[in-house]
Amino acid sequence: MAHLLGVLLLVVPSSPSALLLRDGLHEDPDPWVQNCEDQELARNASRRDELDYGPCFDEEEVKIAMRGAQFVGRNSSSKDPSSKIATSMFTEVDILCDTIPRPLSDRDERLGAGNPACRYEPSEEDLRHYAEKPADIAIVIPSNYDKDSNVSDDPSDHYPLFLGVLTWKKYARYHGYAFYSGPPAKSCPELEGRHPAWTKPCMAMGLIKKHKYLIMVDRDTTVIKPRLRLEPLFAMAGLMDKHAKKVLAVAEEWGSCKKGVRSPLSGDVNTGIVLVKQSPAAEEALASWFYGPTWCKGVTAEPIARPGWWPFQGEPCQGCSCITRGIYKWSFDQIGFYASVADNNTFRSMVTVFRPGCPINSPFADFIPHLVSGTPTKAAYDVNHREVISTNLHACNSKLMDSKPGQGNPYERCSICDALPEGFHPHSDSWSLSCRSHSRAPR
């Protein structure tokens, strides 16, 4: 953010009147932030796991933006929407975002499974190569509960929302990867006095010493092309190339966006799926992430000027001013990763950033979807159906893994739209834009 914000500040200097206005509003809560925190509190009441937190949305704002997009779509000779269709899987860390979160469905031509550039389709030759010479990959699913260390093979022993954990375990066995679920082996004293979501970087720090590669995933993720191996994903991210600088990969955040600007509380990248390559640089980056709050103690961060176009009432944050807030508040370790690693000049060039759903993260990802706990609109993604979807996806994935590795169509995919509950009322809004309509997502 340092560069981009700097550049934008030069272009659009913060005007004195904007600053005065901000001072006047200083005590008022930012409605967007307030809404976000209220949602977080409401979710907390029914939460089963502290690591199950998700992006933030303002449904009203998304609705208005969608109406605008449909309007422009109908009359779009000047604004060419095809310029918004991603032609590669990758993006960079910045403060910009899509006000309408993309992908908005499995048919969204911009991102996710709807865009051929986003599909995970490694060649059969590569798959055979890695089946013969597998890499030392560990699938890691952090938790704060000892009971999660014992992942039962019986689906009925699982809370439905987290059946993805059992899918991951079967997937690990199917391809021969190591698998870890539960709390870190060693205790992490720094965790006392932080939100429990911070367990994640501590667990990664321990396991990257044991394995060449880690994929660390949240309990509400799953893998929906389970016959495909993971090595080509690490290779695409640049983590398998001996000479490349990349040691970490994540996907961009889905949502947490206001008027095209990323929320300073969420950061630009999502930590629900993190790929790590064993290396001294990765160890330093993970330490920077985990010890950020400890190192920031007593550091007074320089305030950053608020650009005139800034859509949030609160100031932008940078470095310790972001990290310190995340010790107890959303987005916890995620904003820490952003400030300490992804947006840190020391590590920025070592982090690969996938676009959302391209092919990982967001509900409509082609390969590794994230059934996040927040939604821009239930017409696209209804969070009340997460349990049913997770159960049905697990059944579908298990079936695909019943055949022996190497048999059957390797690219077969279990789609979210096929995993919805049955019997919608024709006037129900749920999924009407994403799965129950045959029109495309708004352009």
Ligand SMILES: *[C@@H]1O[C@H](CO)[C@@H](O)[C@H](O)[C@H]1NC(C)=O
């Ligand atoms: C969320 O719930 C946990 C226990 O379930 C509680 O300890 C914590 O204080 C709650 N957080 C907030 C912000 O209410």
Ligand SMILES: *[C@@H]1O[C@H](CO)[C@@H](O)[C@H](O)[C@H]1NC(C)=O
């Ligand atoms: C489409 O564009 C034309 C010319 O710019 C304008 O007159 C018309 O009102 C627009 N219609 C819509 C639906 O935006």
Ligand SMILES: *[C@@H]1O[C@H](CO)[C@@H](O)[C@H](O)[C@H]1NC(C)=O
């Ligand atoms: C793990 O869970 C299964 C089924 O819930 C149980 O039978 C088994 O004893 C447990 N194993 C350990 C080591 O706790």
Ligand SMILES: *[C@@H]1O[C@H](CO)[C@@H](O)[C@H](O)[C@H]1NC(C)=O
């Ligand atoms: C950025 O990385 C350097 C090198 O590890 C570290 O000293 C610094 O504290 C990091 N900055 C933040 C804000 O975490």
